[in-house]
Amino acid sequence: MRVPDVFDELHRRCRAGQPVALATVVATWRSAPQPPGAAMLVDTAGTVTGSVSGGCVEADLYERARQVLATGVPELVHYGVSDDEAYAVGLTCGGMLDVFVQRIDGDALAQLDAVAVARQAGEPAAIVTCVAADAGDASDPAGRLGRRLVLAGRQVTGSLGDDRLDDAVAADALGLLAAGHSGVLRYGYQGQRRGSGLSVFVAAYATAPRMIVFGAIDFAAAVARIGSFLGYRVTVCDARPVFATGRRFPEAHEVVVRWPHRYLRDEVDAGRVDGRTVVCVLTHDPRFDVPLLALALRQPLAYVGAMGSRRTHDERHKLLREAGLSAEQLDRLASPIGLDLGGRTPEETAVSVAAQIVAARWGGTGRPLAVVDGPIHRAS
Structure with missing residues (x-):
């Protein structure tokens, strides 16, 4: 499935100094309408670019995106279907999806520039974002939610807050990137692929097949x-x-x-x-x-x-x-x-x-x- 690509618009807005809310599908189950990586942008004027579900949850997500854009606090939203909520947000296809909503502003420009250069050169690139971070009852104790690691060409920039974790995530993300897949990876706080801790989403910008x-x-x-x-x-x-x-x-x-x-x-x-x-x-x-x-x-x-x-x-x-x-x-x-x-x-x-x-x-x-x-x- 060809995933709608909003990167160029995201990069353009960032270069122009215009903050946007970026909502990205990070996980799906059953008959979800869009695959991981599908994304929607909402700017300060309320303009929408892209789609995450083909219309099923966009109205609810639009309001959440406006809130995240105003507060800067990222949010992981789960949309599912039950008898009670089937028509609440319109997700009637029988699927479920997780969407991560974050504010992107000028602080991300250098990272987006690196991805843009790689894409223009026909090289694969990936943006890895921490979309969930918890340890028991303590939610995101290290402030990692929303942190990014960027793989572009042979360069790795940014950090998730721990060198060992960065190394483990970069190695695993390269595997997803080689296969041309976007997806979630889960880790303990020191980078082990087990236990509670971190979930990161790898948005793979692979070369076209x-x-x-x-x-x-x-x-x-x-x-x-x-x-x-x-x-x-x-x-x-x-x-x-x-x-x-x-x-x-x-x-x-x-x-x-x-x-x-x-x-x-x-x-x-x-x-x-x-x-x-x-x-x-x-x-x-x-x-x-x-x-x-x-x-x-x-x-x-x-x-x-x-x-x-x-x-x-x-x-x-x-x-x-x-x-x-x-x-x-x-x-x-x-x-x-x-x-x-x-x-x-x-x-x-x-x-x-x-x-x-x-x-x-x-x-x-x-x-x-x-x-x-x-x-x-x-x-x-």
């Missing part, structure tokens, strides 16, 4: 467009320079003229693909797609799909088996690519491909929600 589309055809233009819409950094690659042009693929972040398998090999060797990367092979030409798929299916990628008819699929499987791929590796290939939506145009086909990628990411079935039991939003 990659979508690599092989085959400079009309279908590739539509897939690139929807991939960019979903938040992927899209590359279109084809060996034919007459077709692989930026003019034909304006939605792609880059267009590469290379033999597909050679390009992918170089990207793998350089560490520029990872477990979030999706690969769409639209060439349906064995000269291109067999060596490419033989390489792609041996990598721990999020998704590998290939276009082609049933006949092309059968012949491709035969050639890939002859290339030494195992049954388990071949089972990872989504071929023919996409879900059965009955579409025909490039745009309709792109929706089919995107739907299958989303289902693969979240463990969806691809079936109509009307005939599926259980929560609508699956756990990350």
